[in-house]
Amino acid sequence: MDHVFVIVIIFLLLNICMGLIRLWRGPSVADRLLATQLFGTAGMAVLTVMAGYSEDLTLLNVVITFNVLSIILVICMVQVRKKKKKETP
Amino acid sequence: MELLTDGLLALLTAYLAFRCMLAPKLSKTVFTFFAFGLILALMWIRLGAVDVAIAEAAIASGFMGVLLLDSLRDFSPSYSEFEDNIEQPPNQVAFAKRSLSQWVPAIASGAGLLLFLFIALQAVREVPAGGGLAAFAEAKLPESGAEHPVTAVLLNFRAYDTLLEVAVILMGLLAIFAAGGIRQFRKPSLPPAKDPVLRKAILIFTPLLFLFGAFLLYIGKSGPGGAFQAAVLWGAIGILLHLGGWRIFNALSRRMRRIIIIAGPLFFLLTGFALMARSGTFLAYPPAFAGFLILIIETLAAVSIAAALTAIYAFLTD
Amino acid sequence: MIKEVFVVILLAVGCFFFLAGTLGLLRFPNLYARLHALTNADNLGVGFIAAGMALYIGSPWTAVKLFFIWILTLLSGATTSYLIARFRKEHDDSANGNGK
Numbered sequence: 001m002d003h004v005f006v007i008v009i010i011f012l013l014l015n016i017c018m019g020l021i022r023l024w025r026g027p028s029v030a031d032r033l034l035a036t037q038l039f040g041t042a043g044m045a046v047l048t049v050m051a052g053y054s055e056d057l058t059l060l061n062v063v064i065t066f067n068v069l070s071i072i073l074v075i076c077m078v079q080v081r082k083k084k085k086k087e088t089p
Numbered sequence: 090m091e092l093l094t095d096g097l098l099a100l101l102t103a104y105l106a107f108r109c110m111l112a113p114k115l116s117k118t119v120f121t122f123f124a125f126g127l128i129l130a131l132m133w134i135r136l137g138a139v140d141v142a143i144a145e146a147a148i149a150s151g152f153m154g155v156l157l158l159d160s161l162r163d164f165s166p167s168y169s170e171f172e173d174n175i176e177q178p179p180n181q182v183a184f185a186k187r188s189l190s191q192w193v194p195a196i197a198s199g200a201g202l203l204l205f206l207f208i209a210l211q212a213v214r215e216v217p218a219g220g221g222l223a224a225f226a227e228a229k230l231p232e233s234g235a236e237h238p239v240t241a242v243l244l245n246f247r248a249y250d251t252l253l254e255v256a257v258i259l260m261g262l263l264a265i266f267a268a269g270g271i272r273q274f275r276k277p278s279l280p281p282a283k284d285p286v287l288r289k290a291i292l293i294f295t296p297l298l299f300l301f302g303a304f305l306l307y308i309g310k311s312g313p314g315g316a317f318q319a320a321v322l323w324g325a326i327g328i329l330l331h332l333g334g335w336r337i338f339n340a341l342s343r344r345m346r347r348i349i350i351i352a353g354p355l356f357f358l359l360t361g362f363a364l365m366a367r368s369g370t371f372l373a374y375p376p377a378f379a380g381f382l383i384l385i386i387e388t389l390a391a392v393s394i395a396a397a398l399t400a401i402y403a404f405l406t407d
Numbered sequence: 408m409i410k411e412v413f414v415v416i417l418l419a420v421g422c423f424f425f426l427a428g429t430l431g432l433l434r435f436p437n438l439y440a441r442l443h444a445l446t447n448a449d450n451l452g453v454g455f456i457a458a459g460m461a462l463y464i465g466s467p468w469t470a471v472k473l474f475f476i477w478i479l480t481l482l483s484g485a486t487t488s489y490l491i492a493r494f495r496k497e498h499d500d501s502a503n504g505n506g507k
Contacts, residue, residue, distance in 0.1 A: 006090040008418050015429045022432050032120040041449040043127045045456045052460045058139050058313045067479045068297050069151040074487045076155045078494050079332045080162050290486040
């Protein structure tokens with residue numbers, strides 16, 4: 001069973017590595033933010049699997065931390081743009 | 090098998106740090122830094138430091154993320170570059186033609202760094218297992234008022250350090266105020282966000298953030314969590330409401346803002362002096378009240394730090 | 408034994424959805440398509456992996472916590488997708504308006 005978990009963790013980390021290509025290629029800031037969202041969800045999945053793998057359920061608290069904060073970057077980007085629009089009409 | 094995961098994480102950390110430093114565009118740097126923060130949190134978990142992982146997750150993807158995105162807008166020369174479809178030609182960093190003599194110092198310092206790392210690794214390996222102060226701290230754990238060793242060290246055995254850390258955040262806030270010049274917080278004049286989905290999302294996530302922060306604060310007694318992690322989550326509430334147009338921090342009166350920001354460090358300091366008058370040692374809790382005192386100090390410190398983080402954001406972005 | 412087979416199947420399905428989302432993020436031609444691929448597939452991936460781990464750990468409270476995590480992921484995923492799409496659409500509209 002442990003081997004399965006390690007394989008899943010590595011697979012998800014490789015997913016993150018592939019997402020990095022989109023992060024660097026862009027082309028817009030929204031695309032980069034989307035890649036960051038992929039890292040967030042894949043990281044949460046990695047942490048969930050790690051919680052079972054190391055039998056440490058406190059890791060789920062880290063998952064919830066990522067989860068409740070994942071929205072703040074997107075809201076910040078959308079609202080930041082609003083402000084700029086006001087300054088240069 | 091574990092070596093494979095850890096090796097991949099280590100390689101990714103080093104590689105992302107490298108790419109973050111050398112990225113040609115500012116937006117690439119910022120977003121690479123977010124990825125770096127995530128990998129770093131995973132790394133801390135593999136090292137067994139769940140407390141640090143929670144703090145890293147909260148600070149890197151919450152507070153730092155918001156500040157970095159905001160400064161990305163400020164540093165972009167024009168609005169269009171912030172979200173352009175067309176890739177800008179990268180700034181050519183003078184990186185190419187160097188003569189051999191210029192490489193010598195770089196190689197020498199690199200070799201020196203490797204040597205330093207090697208010595209550090211040796212030093213880490215020479216600490217006897219369970220030695221150092223860990224055994225001593227474990228032995229005194231029942232008297233500390235906390236069941237989690239990290240909390241016991243942070244708020245009892247080395248409470249002095251934590252007091253100074255809380256004070257450092259206050260100092261940071263003062264430095265930002267000083268550098269920003271004389272400026273008032275703008276009164277809440279902007280209307281709340283019009284978009285219904287945005288409003289609803291903020292209104293759903295605000296109580297969740299509050300609840301989970303309180304949970305982390307409470308669970309800090311017996312497991313990973315604690316005042317700093319809770320403070321970042323509560324600070325995120327302030328930032329989220331601020332972004333949505335509900336400027337609660339600006340709506341408070343000037344005196345109220347000061348009281349909230351100062352309450353945590355002040356109570357901590359006064360407790361320290363009161364206990365010094367009683368027993369002669371700064372911040373020596375009596376074992377009977379230790380748990381209660383730690384809970385109050387942590388709660389007030391969390392509220393103060395959260396207010397300070399919100400103040401930093403509100404001051405920098407207004 | 409049966410339980411472990413189910414855990415492996417759930418994890419494999421979760422991984423498949425993650426792979427689909429990542430490939431969509433990399434290969435699709437524009438932002439809207441990428442949004443669609445990533446946010447849908449990743450939410451399912453997190454759901455299946457959380458279900459697999461809930462089955463593996465086997466305690467009902469952990470299962471509730473993982474379910475809560477999945478609901479939160481769905482919520483933030485949907486909001487993220489909507490907000491980014493609206494952000495880009497407003498930009499596109501204003502760019503087209505200025506072009507004329």
